[in-house]
Amino acid sequence: MSEAELLSGNEALAESAIRAGCRFFCGYPITPQGELFEYMARRLPEIGGTFLQSESETAGINMVYGIAAAGKRVMTASSSTGISLMQEGISFLAATQLPCLIVNVMRAGPGLGQVRPSQADYMQATKGGGHGDYHVIVLAPSSAQEMADLASEAFRLADAYRTPVIILCDGMLGQMMEPVKLPGAIPPSELPPKPWAVTGTKNRARNLVLAAPYAEDELIALNMELKKKYESIEAHEARWDSKYLDDAEVVLVAFGTSARISEDAVIKGRNKGLKLGLIRPITLWPFPKQAFHQGLKKVRVYVVVEMNNGQMVEDVSLAKQFETPVHHFGKGGGWVPSAEDIYRESVAVYRRT
């Protein structure tokens, strides 16, 4: 760890990725991921890395596919509309089990939408997104520090499980400046070996990166293998943060920007005598169901605060097996709640239940 420095979330993420050994970035311009893209364009050539501006997000994710197939740490970043264009490629990356980092600095949709912060891509990210049966690990930072920490962790997880990893954030997290302690740099020699990579057949049998096994039973076998991997990720990698749960009667559930604001609402509520608590999923897939299984006997209602029309609320309802009322508080289209909004909604919901 170095000394803390004042960085935007986008810069913290980008610099941390470089320190994690990422020397390749491919992407296409889109707001609000611009600062991340331009940071990489400036920084990567300085350290012998490769910045590739692609002709589309479709091409960008396929360049990522080629670089990941060669066994190198590689990332791309985009915002909502661009991530939609990448879905075919992400399905191929999942099928071929190629590790990489995809950052979605979400904007409000649907359609072209606009660049305001949003959490409307939760479903797309956590339920597969593209065609076929697959998941990718989805991480949700809620501070500039966590943008840095999770970028580094994303590459570790991607290599350990041979899977694409998505970091889901928004323009507010990307542009907010905070003191950040960047992780130390990993020397290239300490990166995990990738004996499966295509690098030429010198002194070994050939390697194949196949998104379509030849025989029907091979495809079933691949699906079984992926399922087993996803079960292992669900068992070992679910992460969350929680606050004031011991005596909480109303528990807010939120990730990223809305979690950051919900934290203020919890303090506001506590000061006014409402026993609020907070569960903040850090992994959105695997969804931290375990967070809802521990104690929490006094909880009368869960309030899921999301900057969308109601997406994570489904996972919270499933995690609670519909035993406790789960209420959604949110709006799509670029709406950002204030701590006061969340506090008032919590009071109203508490009175009703």
Place this chain on the structure above:
Amino acid sequence: MSNVEIPYCPGCTHGIAHRLVGEVIDELGFFDDVIGVVSAGCSVRSWRLYRFDMVLAAHGRSPAVATGLKRALPENIIFAYQGDGDSAAIGLSELMHAALRCENITVLMINNAVYGATGGQAAPTTLLGQRTTSYVSGREPSRDGYPINMAEVIASISKNSYVARAALNNVRNIMNAKKSIKRAFETQQAGLGFSFVEMLSACPIGWQMTPLQSLEWIEKEMISQYPLGEMKIPKALAAK
């Protein structure tokens, strides 16, 4: 090459192109360094025929995947093998931008004027008047537009590159195709930039012809729309 069943229909000339690529790789001596990229279409199963590292890409995306491989492994020889639907329709953008970037990769394109794998539908390369399962009464320019001459398009947008068109319908043309494939790979070996070889190839099933009729159809109909020859040669290669 591996001793496996050829995955193509009788009379298809994809197999000839594969063999030429294999021979050139051996003759230029970079078997250990070569990585091939194939994508959706008839040629997708060609990975079984070779014994070197290969990557299967999404439909049309192999020039982007090959770009990623080459940037990650600049010392390796990277080629993409594409059909005409793959390169001239769904993947036109990826192919043209790889050429515009002078990406130091080799793209080998099979032009058989139809979508073979899906049952003979029209491709951007379908000739005027040619009947397909999707241009039922034949390609009509006022409705369906005109065929695209990919080699000429690539030659016109690519600064330093090797661009050629060959045909796989008789011995002389096949020997010229091999020469072009060789020069394309030599272009990449020398680090000179993008290289592209389009090959006119028979699809008897898609065309509803016998294999012999198909070879004649290439000679009589296709070559007049798609003239053969080298359209662009990097200066450093021409001097050799």
